[in-house]
Amino acid sequence: MKRVFWRAGLALVIALAFSSIIYGTSTLKNMQEQKKAIQQQIKKEYEELKAKKDEISLVYQEILKYDQQYFEVQQVLDVLETRLTEKKTEIETTQAQLVTAKEKEDVYYKNTKERIKVMYEYGNTEYIAVLLESSNAMDFYNRLEYLNKVVEYDKTMLRRLEDIREEIEETEGRLIIEKAEMEHTQAEALIRKNDIENIRVLKSQQIAAANKKKEFIESEIKERQREEALLDKKIEEHIAAIERERQKQNNNALKFKEGFLKWPLPGHYRITSPFEKREDPFTHKIAMHNGTDIGAPNGTPIYAAADGEVIYAAWMNGYGNTIMIDHGKNSSGQHVITLYAHCSSLVATKGAQVVGGQTVVAKVGSTGRSTGNHLHFGLKIGGAWVDPMKNTKK
Structure with missing residues (x-):
């Protein structure tokens, strides 16, 4: 059941990660078609x-x-x-x-x-x-x-x-x-x-x-020429916005370095469930636990693990209140995304730019399918979940 939730979450992450560029490209195409119609x-x-x-x-x-x-x-x-x-x-x-x-x-x-x-x-x-x-x-x-x-x-x-x-x-x-x-x-x-x-x-x-x-x-x-001039201006502005978006993603890719994710819960280092196969506490079946659970009191601030952009900030089925941050691409060209689940409340909003180790994005809680207050910390690189502890520095 948890795997189903993760698949749904993955699809949503991919959609959100590229939505701005896709939307921008689609809008640009529409404006270019409008310009073509005006020119005709x-x-x-x-x-x-x-x-x-x-x-x-x-x-x-x-x-x-x-x-x-x-x-x-x-x-x-x-x-x-x-x-x-x-x-x-x-x-x-x-x-x-x-x-x-x-x-x-x-x-x-x-x-x-x-x-x-x-x-x-x-x-x-x-x-x-x-x-x-x-x-x-x-x-x-x-x-x-x-x-x-x-x-x-x-x-x-x-x-x-x-x-x-x-x-x-x-x-x-x-x-x-x-x-x-x-x-x-x-x-x-x-x-x-x-x-x-x-x-x-x-x-x-x-x-x-x-x-x-x-x-x-x-x-x-x-x-018509006035409309064309206004549309040209909008197209230029839109192209500039798309370019800024791409540049921002490129900048994010440059900022991200393997092994240097910051610890999301400073002062709280107790691992309650590592990244491994385990017995699901609800279904009692053996399943892969695609993240690391870190115990902490309710309301403890959760910090972004690296610079990036919040691409999801809402309820996500079994994960309860969830934050997802896009950190751009690593040196191998793989997309890097971190996930923060079971939060009691969300601080950051979708589209917000965050700074690793400085920006509070949420607070610890036990929402969704959870047995106690903790942070479920997940890391996805190139579309696959990996052990966040191997890439995080305390």
Whole structure:
């Protein structure tokens, strides 16, 4: 039964001895995995940021293209506006010329009609009188030719005035058509200008939205980088802690020397049960007694046998209140652990650093499977129980 207790105690000792390093390594691995996840997230966000910047750049290029088109359309509109103003002036001038030409034509036509009317009313007497007043034949023919020229002149002038009027009317019509065409072109240009302006507004909205998304991604990247920096700091601190733990164990190994365990009960040297096979006082069966029992009054201080770290300070089945101290490794690389059992009370706590021969770790008692006040002093080297008396100096 006692062997079962020792096996359970051994498993617990091993677990406790390496728990800090194992836990530290496990925690470090978790933090490194967290860092890897953060780095992957940062990489993903950088890819999103690049895509968003490319999108913004593309939209900016489109806006520049539409700005150029807007500028060109505006130039066309400016030219059209100038030409329309000029065309309106031309039309107004032509219309004024047309009015003048019509007035001249009307006046000349009116005068001609008056002469024709007079000739009709009075017959050809005036023309005949003009001819008869000729002094000779030559004068007659001259007067006749003159009268014919007057008639021909009237006809020519009427045709010329009519041609001028028709030409002005044609010019007016052409100018009106040109003006209408310009106004149509202007209307189309205005529509195009408005379309471009709407597109520019839409593209500006796209850029605003993209910039907002870009700023959000940048803030997320900064947050991830901040988390990564904090995690890096924690990892560094954790690695340093693990290194300190290893260094401490290495220091413990250097401090421990065979044959120089200090006596745990100064002034009390009575061995009540040595390290050997014996009859178990409870089962009455022969079994190995894996330690040395040292008799002492209840409450006697128990000192650490060597420098080390308390890895167990609690009740341990048949051993009652028990202290276990890890002293690191000896020169052969074997782990050294001492055990103090059946204590009435525990002074040291788990994790405490103790100094051999100086630190009180517990007090003598008779807890657990015990027949009287004593200290069960055990020593394990390299996983095997050995006689503590061969390694202890009184």
